[in-house]
Amino acid sequence: MINKEQIRNKLYDEFIQPTNQKKDFIGVEIEIPIINLDKKAVDFDLVHEITHKFQNQYSDFKTEGIDYDGNVFALKNPKTDDIVCYDCSYNNIEFAMGREEELFAINDRFCDYYSFVKESFEEHNHTLTGMGINPYRKYNENIPIPSERYLMLYHHLKSFKNYKDIPMHFHRFPEYGMFSSASQVQLDIYRDDLVKTINVFSKIEPIKALLFSNSVLFGQNDNITCFRDALWEYSTHGVNPHNIGMYDVDFKDLNDLQSYLESLNIYCVMRDGAYINFPSMNLLEYFSRDYVRGEIYCNGEYRDIEIKPCISDIKYLRPFKFINLTFRGTVEFRSICTQPIRDSMSVAAFHLGLKGKLDELDDIITKDTAIYHKGYTAGELRKLLIQDEIPKIFNKKELCALSKEIVDLAKDGLKERGIGEEVFLNPLYDRIKKHTNPGKIIIDSIKNNVKIEKLIDDYGRLSII
Template sequence: MINEEMVRNKLYDKFIKPTHTKKNFIGIEIEIPIINLDKKAVDFEIVHQITQKFQKHYSEFKTDGIDYDGNVFALKNPNNDDIMCYDCSYNNIEFAMGREKDLFAINDRFSDYYAFTKEAFEEHNHTLTGMGINPYRKYNMCTPIPSERYLMLYHHLKSFKDYKNLHMYFHDYPEYGMFSSASQVQLDVCKYDLVKTINIFSKIEPIKALLFSNSVLLDENKNVTCFRDALWEYSTHGVNPHNIGMYDVDFKNLNDFQSYLESLNIYCVMRDGAYINFPSMNLLDYFSHESVRGEVYSNGEYKQIDVKPSINDIEYLRPFKFINLTFRGTVEFRSICTQPISDSMSVAAFHLGLKEKLDDLDELMSGDTSIYQKGFTATELRKLLIQDEIPSFIDKKEICKLCYDVVDLAATGLKERGIGEEVFLNPLYGRVKNHTNPGKNIISVMHNNGSIETIINEYGKLTNNI
């Protein structure tokens, strides 16, 4: 039988031990909606043609994933670890950039890949745009990539109807991974800064909502600037609220953080190259069982199967926190929507600059009274600040100053790196000055009977003011 000490030691080896080596790299993943301008479903045959065209043009990219139908869904450059792939479905393209020391190298390669791919799609009256929810989602086919991982993931999300006695609301969008897009950043973190990094960055999630929200669910929830938050929270990923969203606790030390890891849920493992789904359950509870009844995909259908827990199953522990500690010794920031393409590097620049000024950021947020010290948690504040209108109890001038001070602190951190990366923060200064963000702009255009096609075009432009 696997005991709690064994689980704790394995969690340490998987999550904490990789932070022992001090590094300072940056990794970026940008998911981007694909849009058929004919207002029809994205043509997957065109997607596959463009994948082949991309690989032919960038010959250093090698096939890294083939679906059950024989189509390539992932390409990887072994020289720099850049990946071009499709996320959840062929409606969503992703550029995962290999780790680098500076943002300019990442930006140059991303811009090149994006420009080539967008031009290729536009030859077929499709396009790409920088939005957190696909504005043409209602036209698309909601089918996952036929691969082990994505079939498992969709099966898990569709299983919400099986949770009969759970006092929780589930939304009706189990396919949300096929129409929502994020901009994620991974930064190396050392063991001694880990707890401080998570604690302090958690405090600015409400500010990030104001600066970066860009996920408007058109025709349904038009006054929410970041509906992505609800898509995660009210899905089967949120059966255990510790697996998603924010922490809402200040960790005292690494032991305290490890206890939080033990409180997470697990919902899948692999055996013989196949994923096995089972009802989401606490990690320690899972390891207390002799066997767990799950389902495995085989020959086009799901079959029941019993799985015996193995300590190595911690490999398949997949929380989706706003701030995740990964197996790579990195902190992954996951709460930001895909940005207008010209502003793509602002996300990484923001986090990278603030990581250099953790103590100053802590002092700034600890003394704040514009949003804090009013009886609300950080989670509650974020939920309020993803609304189109700022609540009346918050002074708009005060919160504007707080946003400016946070962005300015990020700029200071980047200036101290001496590379010039602070230029990537310019879009954020504009947003603070104009009291807006990309999601609010979408809502404003729609309220004034504007065209969503205007937004699609504008947010898809790759402009370079550097």
């Protein structure tokens, strides 16, 4: 049996130890829905054709992933570490940009790749757009990429019916990964700053909801500007609420943070190159067992299998927090929806600018009365502020003033870098001025009989800085 000290030490080695090096890089991942403008399912044959076309155009990209049908689903440039791939399904393309020291290099390469792919799709009446939920999801064939990881993930999400005696309800969209898209940022955070980074950034999640929400579930719950939150929370990823969403606690030190890591659930491991799913269970419970019964995919079907837990299985621990520690020694910020494409770098700019302003940001939040000191936690506040109509307990002018103060602080942080990256924050000032965000604009536009096709086109357009 594996004891708690072994687990704690392994968690430290995997999540905390990599942050001992002082680095200062930025990583950006942008998931983008693919849309068939004929209002039919995305043509997967076309997707594969454009993948090959991209590889021919950008010859430095090498095949990184091939599905069970022999189709390429991931390409990687070993010189830049840029990855162009499909996320969960062939309805969703992802541009995972290799780490850089500044945003302009990332933006230049992203715009280049995006323009090529979008123009290639538009030759066949398909397109790309910057929305956090695919507005044409009902037309699509929402099936996972036939690969180890994505079949495992979908099998886990479909297993919600097997959880009978837990105090939560599940939505009925286990395929949500195939129609929802995020904009994620990874920053190198030094170990001594980890706890404060998580504590302080957690408290501005409600403001991030006000600024960045862009996930409207058309036809259902379309009064919510960021429905992605619910898709994660009320899925099998949320069986243990510590695995998703907010922390809603203040960590005292690294020991506190490690204790939180011990509270997480695990639901899959690998053996001999194959994933094994099992019911989501606490990490300590998993390692207390002599054997765990799960399912393995083999020759087109699942069969039962028993495995013996081993300490290296911690590398398969997959929490999906709004703020995640990674095995690479980075902190990943993952609560923000894909943005209108022209605003894509605003997400990274916001986090990067605030990274070195933790004390000032903490001071702003401590003194705030626009959202805090009203009896609500940060998690509760975020749920209130992703509604189309902001509850009356909040003063909109005060909300905008708080948002501007935080964006101003991010701007100061970027200015101190002396590169000019603060230009990427401009869209946020426009949103603050108009008391809106991309999700609210979608909701208001639909109410005013604006066709969704117009929004698809608008949100898919690039602007070159």
